[in-house]
Amino acid sequence: MSTTTTPRSGGEWLQSWDPENEETWDKALAWKTLWITTFTLTMCFVAWFLPSAIIPKLNALGYTFTKDQLYWMAAMPGLAAGLLRIVWMVLPPIMGTRKMVSLTTLLLVFPVLGWGVRVINPTAPYWELMVLAFLAGIGGGAFSGFMPSTSYFFPRKMQGTALGLQAGIGNFGVSLVQLLTPWLIGFSMLGFLGHSQSMKIAGKAPKEVWYQNAAFVWIPLILIGAAWAWFALKSVPVKANIRQQFDIFSNQDTWWMTLIYIMTFGTFSGLSAQFGLLMGNLYGSGNTDIVAGSGASARILVSGYSIPDPAAFVFLGPLVGAGARVLFSPLTDRMGGARWSLVSALGLIASIIYTIPALTPDTSSAAALQGGFTRFLWGMLAIFLFSGIGNASTFKQMPMIFERRQAGGVIGWTAAIAAFGPFFFSLGVGMLGATLFYWVGVAWAVMCAVIVWMRYARPGAPKPS
Structure with a gap:
């Protein structure tokens, strides 16, 4: 079904755009749009997850927040992203790709600059850092505008690949932040923008760092992305006001895919x-003083176990998830999305169950503790892998289930709700504990496996996709 368009004046607006007509479809323009919006989306994910690379080290830099305060601060970008995605999901038909992408990218400067300034001196009040964490959610909110907007430029048969590439490469922004931050803070390349800090971690000697580098280094790239989008992008004049876009909620598949x-x-x-x-x-590092045995008479320090630094491993999860989204997207175009969504659900069930025992560290010996950490790491990486496969497959399913305009709206809506993930994960772990919350995840994946099979994947399914 071709995109319903309405004439609009101005050089940015395309006329009579129909990606399903191969004779008139401008393939070069579509791919140029994809690469520009993918670059800017990567910057959006950098801004969104920058707090996750900084917050765990705030107390080591001189702040004195409680564990609960840090969990809530880490959850705030996810809460903000979920709320803001509901706004961004309706912007593509209203603003057009060019204005929406360029102006959104420019907004990223505010939270990134703010975090860079506030790590230089540990004097910011809690509420101010919570505001900066909320503003970082702009980067997450952008996803629900960028993805539907890009979908307008590609035919259905290519949307699995196109959207998978954009989302997957964009997701690499998470790993970029978490991988490069430990390296960026180690030298004074941007020292002229602020003095160094002394990072103090229990059991280790103080370390001189320049944590502002983790934020300031991205600002030139953000500005380049905003300018590139403004001068190079075009817009598809899709006809849909806000009320018309909400017709997706009368379709049951909107809720199943959510x-x-x-x-x-x-x-x-x-x-x-x-x-x-x-x-x-x-x-x-909080487990430096691990003891073996029980009771007051059995306070024996466990030796021979080197406490791992999370910063050395934390980038791996997002890297695996984003990579899976990129690599499996062409397979969803070739084989259909529903069967890969089923693989994702079954894989998540198995990998979460595998990880659960490691959520209660065994401190009886150094070997047991090391084994628990190894199981935790591999289990988490498996969870990231199967979530990435599902991220690719669902974005293939939605354009196949819905007509083009509705598909864009559903992509935006489902992305908005799923963006609450960081908030609900923090809330769930804090209220239920990690183990019980992970069992909730198992139950959710079982439910989704049944939905995928009955509605989309089985022979004779109502909506094969």
């Missing part, structure tokens, strides 16, 4: 934001 995307991207985003904190609380 549940499934919570399982996939909600898991990816939630774990990405909390991976470092969770790993640190279970196996990190």
Whole structure:
């Protein structure tokens, strides 16, 4: 079905755009749009997850927040992203791709600059850092505008690949932040923008760092992305006001796909934001004084176990999840999305169950503790892998289930709800404890596996996709 368009004046607006007509479709323009919006979306994910790389180290830099305060701060970008995605999901038909992408990218400067300034001196009040954490959610909110907008430029048969590439490469922004931050803070390349800090971690000597580098280094790239989008992008004049876009909610498949995307991207985003904190609380520096045995008479320090630094591992999860989204997207175009969504659900069930025993570290010996950490790490990476596969497959399913305009709206809506992943993960772990919350995840994945099979994947399914 071709995109319903309405004439609009101005050089940015395309006329009579129909990607399903191969004779008139401008393939070069579509791919140029994809690469520009993918670059800017990567910057959006950098801004969104920058707090997750900084918050675990705030107390080491001189702040004195409680564990609960840090969990809530780490959850705030996810809460903000979920709320803001509901706004961004209706912007593509109203603003057009060019204005929406360029102006959104420019807004990223505010939270990134703010975090860079506030790590230089540990004097910011809690409420101010919570505001900066909320503003970082702009980067997450952008996803629900960028993805539907890009879908307008490609035919259905290519949308699995196109959207998978954009979302997957964009997701690499999470790993970029978490991988490069430990390296960026180690030298004074941007020292002229602020003095160094002394990072103090229990059991280790103080370390001189320049944590502002982790934020300031991205600002030139953000500005380049905003300018590139403004001068190079075009807009598809899709006809749909806000009321018309809400007709997606009368379609039951909107709700089924929302549940499934919570399982996939909600898991990816939630774990990405909390991976470092969770790993640190279970196996990190807080466990330096681990004892063997029980009771007051059995206070024997466990030796021979080197406490891991979460910063050395935390980037791996988002890297695996984003990579899976990129690599499996062409397979969803070739084989259909529903069967891969089923693989995702079954894989998540198995990998979460495998990980659960490691959520209660065994401190009886150094070997047991090391084994628990190894199981935790591999289990978490498996969860990231299967969530990434599901992220790719669901974005293939939605354009096949819905007509083009509705598909864009459903992509935006499901992404908005799943963006609450960091918030609900933090809330769930804080209220239920990690083990019980992970069992909730198992139950959710079982429910989604049944939905995928009955509605989309089985022979004779009502909506094969």
